[in-house]
Amino acid sequence: MDVINKTTAQTIRTLTEVERNAITQYVLGETLSTTGIKIQELLTRWHENKRWIKCDCHPRTGAGSLQSIEHLKKNDAGTLYFVRNSSSAMHSELCAFHSESRSAPRVTAARKTLKSCVLNFHGEISSKGAAASSPNPTRSNNSADGTSQRRSSLGSLMLNLMNEAALNRLSNHNDKVYVASLNEPAKRFEVAKGISLESVFVPSLTTSGWLDQRLSELAGGWPKKSRPYGMMAGVVNTVERQSYLGSRTHLGHPLTTGPYLVLGTYTNKTSEPGSRNFYLMRIVTIPVVDVSWPMPVESNLEREVAKKLKQLMYSMQQDYNIELSLEKPLIDTAVGKDLVRCDFVLKDSTSKKTLAIEVMGYKDDEYLDRKDRQIPIMRTLYTSLIEVEMSGTEEQKKKSLKTMSIEVRKFFS
Structure with missing residues (x-):
């Protein structure tokens, strides 16, 4: 703003x-x-x-x-x-x-409107929001220091879970990431005092029977001022409008097609606090590269670049026996008074070289001015940085991806 x-x-x-x-x-x-x-x-x-x-x-x-x-x-x-x-x-x-x-x-109207819509995940990104900063971070928002406020939002929770589950990283060209890997970092969160997120978490949007039973078992001992709830996560392919408890909820992000990773709370109606009928109530989504590769991306252009980088990882290993890793940073890095976050980072653990990839998606002056300020700062954090121009025609994008491939090969080989 x-x-x-x-x-x-x-x-x-x-x-x-x-x-x-x-x-x-x-x-x-x-x-x-x-x-x-x-x-x-x-x-x-x-x-x-x-x-x-x-x-x-x-x-x-x-x-x-x-x-x-x-x-x-x-x-x-x-x-x-x-x-x-x-x-x-x-x-x-x-x-x-x-x-x-x-x-x-x-x-009241503002809160109702916000809760009925998908939250903007990237609006929650904070350089101080990493869950690793606490051995057992909680979702409670009663703390005055603001840390738990960040963790209490679904967007921030998804950020931390994905980062700790390494959904945003490939350690080598054969590496695979799975939604189910969210289970491990879920152990380090609490949804209520003494109740870990893992105990009420299902890495699927279609399997709710176990969660129904689990929440029913926990309902009697749940803190009196809150309803029993669990969480579900999964990947959906298409942008569509679905109804949750009668309110229209938007799945997806403007201008970015699917697939999307979805994280949602699963609980009962506020009007029926003692009910054992549970529903998927509030959700947040983030675009991912593919159903079989749920690495987060921020646009269709980033998705194209990510796929090309994975192909490059394979060819670098086959042609030069160089094993690269790939990361999509989710947390801002503080450099002095500035906060920066590049789009992708390729690393060679042998040579210790790091190559930042910045996807240039727009042409307006404000966007370019911001990049002019941030990119020189990013260059201080990595061995080198490549700007990939993706704002042109399809033919121009293909040329940019080809140029990127040549530069990556030249840099690491």
Whole structure:
């Protein structure tokens, strides 16, 4: 999100991760878990100086790309709230701002809207969110330090599970990753005091009988202030709308086709807290390369590049006897005051060489300016870095992939 000038629409600055989280929590009416942010002072300063917020919930696809703009208004009680500029695009369905009636004074509608939609997984990425930072991280959100707040979201939980299960890594050209490997890191999470996530987790979206029985057994000893719940994970192929408890829930990400990895909570209705009828209630999805290779990707372009990199891993082993590993980083790396995260990393454990792959998917000035700032920082973290231009025609993409192949071979061989 950017702070922009109302009159000129010029970007003044980009919000920090802390500010962004604080604004999202304010919009949703949640208790602010971020320390050091005086939200009312910040909003008042923006309101008085005619500053607007430009949301980044839509992908940047060019100079005419969709942009959602929010400005601040003050109600009769003096409370500041955000209002979307009518001349700007509607927010993405995945965005916390998405709702005709949402605002801090009218929180209920906003929360209902957000919960009925797939959460934006990448909006949850935090350089401090790794589950490994705690021997037994919990889903409880009662802590004041904000750490458990991150872990309490499905998006953050999926991030940590995938990272610890190594779904985002191939150690060699023959390596395979499976959704079932999420079971192991699930042992290190608790869904309630004394109840591990692994004990109520099923790596399938179609096998719920065992989970029904398990939740029924645990219901009597479950903490009184929460309902018994478990979790299900699996891969779906298509973007479709499905109904969960009568509410329309969107599976998938705009502009990115399937397959998708889905993580969902499995529990009973709030209106029937003592019921033994359980349902898949709230879900989050992330695109993956393939059903048989559930490595996360952020776009169709990244999926194409990932497949090509896997082919290169095989040919490098066959032609040069060089075994490469591949990683899709999920956690930002802090470099000074900056946070960066490249798209892919190839590594040779023998030579210790590392090659970052950055997929260039758009042409608009804002996107290119951001890359101009980030790429020099990324270059300091790896032996070398390749930019793969994938914003052109299909023929141009093929040429870019071929050029990438040549550069990878030359670098490692």
